[in-house]
Amino acid sequence: MEGLIRKFFATSNDFIHNQQHITPVGSQMGFFNNNVEAQMKKTEGEEQQGDFPDATLKYISQMLMEEEELETQRCMFRDAMALHATEKYFSAVLDGTVANNTCPPQDGFSWTCALTNSFSSSSSDEPCFGLSLPASVDASEERQGMDHSPPKGKRDHNSFSLSSDNNGPAGMMMRNNKHLASFCDEPETFDDFFLFTKCRDKKEEPREQSKGGGGRGRRGKKKNKQETKKEFVDFRGLLTQCAQSMGDYDIGTASETLKKIRQHATPQGTGMERVAFHLANALEARLNGRGTSIYTSPQGNVSAADILRALQMYLTASPFKMVTSMMANRCIAKLAGGGATRLHVIDFGIFYGFQWPSLIQALSTMPGGPPRLRITGIDFPQPGFRSAERVNATGLRLEKYCQRFNVPFEFNAIAKKWDTIELEELQLDREDDVVIVNCLDRMGNVPDETVVPNSPREIVLNLIKNINADVFVHGVVNGTYNAPYFGMRFRETLFHFSSLFDMLEETVPHEDNDRWLFEGTVLAREMLNVIACEGTERVDRPETYRQWQVRSLRAGLQPLPLDQEIVKGVREKVKSEYNKNFTMDEDGNWLLQGWKGKVLHAVSCWKPSN
Structure with a gap:
């Protein structure tokens, strides 16, 4: 059982499929293991009661043990949503409602490639999506990374450092400007968008993080006094300011604000730091006009089994x-x-x-x-x-x-x-x-x-x-995040998903792998669709x-x-x-x-x- 779990939610289409076989945040699987094993110890009489989620958790565990093909399949819900968005976009193209020289329509926020090019050249530090996988690192190496991740409390922070080449902010993988200018013709896959970069040439000094994640597990473990002395960052204000700048077509300000957010946001931090990280990715996808291409990309390496395990965590928490x-x-x-x-x-x-x-x-x-x-x-x-x-x-x-x-x-x-x-x-x-x-x-x-x-x-x-x-x-x-106006929709998205990330922060151990996967694929992908996709491609309404x-x-x-x-x-x-x-x-x-x-x-x- 332990080996199956270590080998390890829609909703997959490959936004879902990209943040798993990144080297995980930690090897702690106790939160999931303890709950599933407790379910397995129930007597037959208790099982007959048909309680939820007990029966469902055991049902998923049985699927994972008996159906090996789930390790290679993609999540059915996310595939269906990606297909739906793709069909709608190409239908609009055939109808002539999407111009050839523009990126997918954005309801009054359609950035042309020329405009994106001017954005690209307006800043020496080109924004990026922060989580990218080098060409020399394949998915099998990432799977090995999961199996050999250090135990909780002894995690090698350097293994999770993000490249800061090209003078970009810490935690961002800079790409050549010509890639940004040509994204309409050659959209990159999810592997270039939501996978962590392994540091190969040198080790960076990791950004100071609170030991143990600064979160509260199911037992409500409180933070140490030292952990509360971290620099306060108004992520809500910065994110709202960035969205407002995008709504005003102020590309330079939006770019600079994104850099400030990325200097502090991380998918391994507190609940607010995590939601800020994923919202920054979604904002950048919208800014670059790549929301639909990322959301519908057929590439990725997170399987249906991975998502099922993440869903088990969510059902338990x-x-x-x-x-x-x-x-x-x-x-x-x-x-x-x-x-x-x-x-x-x-x-x-x-x-x-x-x-x-x-x-x-x-x-x-x-x-x-x-x-x-x-x-x-x-x-x-x-x-x-x-x-x-x-x-x-x-x-x-x-x-x-x-x-x-x-x-x-x-x-x-x-x-x-x-x-x-x-x-x-x-x-x-x-x-x-x-x-x-x-x-x-x-x-x-x-x-x-x-x-x-x-x-x-x-x-x-x-x-x-x-x-x-x-x-x-x-x-x-x-x-309430189905408003036609982007500014209002973004504020409601921030409010809604902040609650979900805060809920996971207080109910699931900070370094739980399945929590990290659920946040980085299921929740982050929903935010991407709501923020970076418009018209018929926005399927979460x-x-x-x-x-x-x-x-x-x-x-x-x-x-x-x-x-x-x-x-x-x-x-x-x-x-x-x-x-x-x-x-x-x-x-x-x-x-x-x-x-x-x-x-x-x-x-x-x-x-x-x-």
Whole structure:
């Protein structure tokens, strides 16, 4: 088990795929190991309870042990999002809405190559993306770096120093100016964007960092007095100033501000230093007009297995996924307990099917035997000729899991754009089916009316209404960073993701590898798309739960009251097993989740108004 873990989240397409096989921040895997091994020690009786995330963590561990191909595959969610963005961009090119001499459209912020060239020549210290892999270092060396990283507390800081050649700020890999001027013709891959540079010729003096990371783990370890004497840097002010300069087309000021940020920001520092580092990368990608090319690049060396391990860390540290899945599964189990003989779950955004092992276990213990479970798994298509291959693979895994617990099972895979799905494809011709529609945190990837006049979101909600399900469980990311104006969108992005990085800072050990991977791939890639991509290429477009409330009512859905018995059980679990700064509240039919008062997720139940 230990060897498999050491060999080691979508969401992959290769932004996701790039920050893993960098030499890791440390070799500490205790946070992940302790939790998984604790799950493995549960008795069979405890397993039958089907608790989330226990069943999900064990399900992922089983996938990693049994499916070696995950070590070479890319994460299905991130591939799908990259394909979606690429299709939209090339469609715009064919329609003539993207000029040949410009970089991808940026909603009023379209930098031409000539403008970028002037930026390149205006500064002797050309900004860069900070994390780049030398041509002489291949992915296999990076994998070896992970296996041989020093233990916590004895980490060689020099091995993580970033090159400062060409008189650039510490932590930046300077490239020749001609590369920046020609990026529209020859976009670089993720390997040139988000991988650490190994110092080969000389060792640098590392920037002073707090020993132990200055963070707080699950036990809330406090910082030493010496650690609090670090130079204070107003990252929020600098990042906001940089974004404002870009909005004002003040290239020189934006460049200088980025240099100041890079002198102090690091992916190995405090939560704020980490979010500043990744936001600086996203700002620079926007400044250079390379957001779409980086986001959709097909190169990278982070596998699906890597992302799954990072997701295990996130599921263990945060209750967000646990709460939404428990709300949905317990609601479904209650419907099944009313004498149902057949359940049909239509899952929009099934991903790897992590939500369903706990439901399957719960169904297997029902008096009189389990009902027949039918899942229609829907997700975005994958690149290539076998667009539904990985959705089908999810179905096969769930089928094996159902066989283990003696639950009759059927699976129907649909891999296409959600607004093009026809009602007939869902096979709703069985009158004795109890039908449940499930969509957790994925509707924000469906384009809205600001992208396509005939809003795909409205089309999908109308489809859900026409399904006439017994219940529609809708979980959303409560995001306010979908504004059309860049300045406002950037400020909200900074606010939202700062909360997530702060949450990980206080709940996961500072040098945990999977935390570092999750931040540098999953979260950083989302920030890249929100900040550096525009128009049809910007596929992360969240809305607040109140906006979704209006959309759902307009589509002909009516809210169902929260089941207080389920809410009470979820609250008790969060209170007893998670950090005290996680918050839960209710607003009408919505159960809200947040961190230190900031609402980040919400979930509610609906049914057709007729």
